[in-house]
Amino acid sequence: MSALVVQGLSRHFGGVQALSEVSFTVDAGERRLIIGPNGAGKTTLFNMLSGIFTVSGGSIVLLGRDITRLPPYERARMGLARTFQITNLFPRLSVFDNVLLALQAADENAFALHRPMRASRHLYRRAEALLAEWGLASTAAQLAKDISYGEQRQIDLILAMAVQPRVLLLDEPTAGLSAAEVVRVVALVHSLPREMTILMIEHDMDVAFDLADRITVLHQGRLIAEGDREAIRANPQVSEIYLGVE
Amino acid sequence: MNVWAIHALNGVSFGMLLFLLAAGLSLIYGLMKILNLTHGSYYLLGGYIGLTVVRATGSFLLAVAVASVSVAIIGALMERFFLRRFHLQELPQTLLTFGFLFIFADLALWIWGGNPQTMPKPEAFGHSVQLGAITYPSYRLFIIGIGLVVGVLLWWFQEGTRAGAMLRAGVDDEEIARALGINVSLLFTLVFALGAFLAALGGVLGGPIMGVYPGADFEVLLLGFVVVIIGGLGSLKGALVGGLVVGLLDNFGKVFFPEFALFTIFVPMALILAVRPTGLFGRE
């Protein structure tokens, strides 16, 4: 079963056609890179996949289920997770509480009014373990808005992966990171379990070609090319739109 | 049948006053994302200042000019010295306009007292005219006329000028605006002043029909809100349509269910929220 089937997906809003008739299929366990110049519609695509943007036309089938009209939190429940291009943490909560909330989402007590949060010991232990695993235990008490950008991007990843998603959307995970930090992120993505399907938006071509099984190229809201690394590298249209950008 | 026509015209003329108010509210919100709670005060002050000028000089025209311009200046000062500090921060701006709403309400009470006052109609429109089978006050027709003229002018401004284009786009991007050669901070002040001007115009024009009294600010603010909830916040068309709808409903409500007049407004508001929360012409 394919992890994700996108068919004729379109979005127009405010007189702008943000996405036009985009169709592609992602196999389970695939690492699919979405590339394209600014304004190509990549984040729009992610927003539609995660349910934040409405669909004007077409359909999305995730893990065999049509999610085109499904609200975002239901998609998350199905095993879809994402990171955000612009840092989207809980700024005035501690790093620890950020992770705690991510872990609590799937917990049966997430709506409990009467018991204290502290009683959810299993969540606390898991949060501590996650932070330790990532080497971020020292930041636990700090507010998310007060840690460094690189650390924030890492928390962004932790939040997305906390509940072991089946399909992960990574929106420019290396943006703004130092060379050393980029290496770490790439190593991380390589280390993710093969059962996890990953779609990733990337501007850094080296990273993109390093990680990709297949690459989908968007330009001005349309899908203009798709294929493995060699095919994309050789594609004249792709070179044309990237001339001067590379 | 004639009675219906009279009530309908009453509703439409009142609706035009609401349009002036709501247009100002929408303009300010559309451009600056400020929900101006002081808007009701501008209406109130417009009425009171107009009243004072009419009593002092006998000239209705002068009253309209002085009231609208002076309140526009008050609005400009508010924007320049208070609201500007909290650019795009919704809650502080709302709190500030809330605070000023109370300051002005009490100020008006202090200066003009607690008794409801009446404003005389201008002599030019003091008579009634024959419209087919009915006799109708020309003043109310005058108001309808003014409303239409203002509507057309605002429409031209919005569609035909660069500043208007910015307004329609619901500008967040000041860089683009500057690139287009628009002085953004001046525009903000001017549009805010324009909004205040319109509200005060409504207040002074409404004086002869509704009287000028304490509490008009809250009443009119509520109606203004209902208008933009129904019509859509940030839309000129919505302000007009919403204004007419609320004007008619309010009027018929007061005629048929005086004790429950507010229900006639509540129900359509609830309906719109249930079906189309951003209003008939609003955008998300």
Add this chain to the structure above:
Amino acid sequence: MSEPAPIHTRPWIAAGSLAGILLALALPYLLSSYYLGLVIKMVIFALFAMSLDLLIGYTGLASLGHAAYFGVAAYATGLVALRLGWNVWLALPAGMLMAALTGALFGLLALRARGSYFLMITLALSQVLWGIAFGWRSLTGGDDGLPDVPRPDLGLPWSLTDNTPFYYFVLVIAGVAAFLLIRIVNSPFGYALRGVRESETRMLALGYNVWRYKYVSFVLASVFAGLAGCLYVYFNRFVSPDYVHVVRSAEVLLMVILGGAGSLIGPAIGAALIVLFENVVSAHTERWLMVLGFVYVIVTLYAPRGLTGLVQDFRKRSARP
């Protein structure tokens, strides 16, 4: 959020709390009936403000019409106590139920929108309610309101018409309510509310049904506001459209902002301060409304995060070397 207090301060906190409780219990013997009445008012409004803090401070939903639930409950309790002779054990829940139903309805409408629309709608809905209270004379007494609501009869040897027993009555109820609110904000539900406040999109992406959290928070806030309203109508033995007027909503909002949204204790203190302040100002001038407006402007300009914000800033500055 919720780091336990540093160990060296714990004995102080415990001692301070104990002293506070003892003082609260001893107050009727230290104050005249008039000033005791003022304290009762402070406690009631502290509860009212805390209910709004649940909505603003924890869920991030600023409401300009919170007095709606305060007033609806007050009218409901007042009416059943006055016209049907219901005793407090029925009248109080009746009031809270009306507040809950109103909150459930208004929440459904208001939560269809966000941001400025939400603000407008909460204000508009509360004003519609005011219009009904004002206009429906046969039910509500209109502008004159409902006088002579009897103080609760608990069947105890002490009549609650006297402020001293009434004070303890209010203290117990408000205390239990405050305890419940604290419990709620520190529960998984409460934590999720904070997440909603900080980033709705992230919460949705994590799998939380954000609307449901907001709605439940809205209804809970209205229930607690309603409880405050019930206590207030018993205190004043009177209810009028003022209970649901915009000014009332503005006062409680200021209490939250002044005290510092998101802490529960901040708004409670803010409430006490505003009640006291209003008492002092009203003794000297009729211009309370103008003063209220000025306080709004001043607090927004100079202390937007309220007193708790000022305290936090002060701590940060003292901590720096």
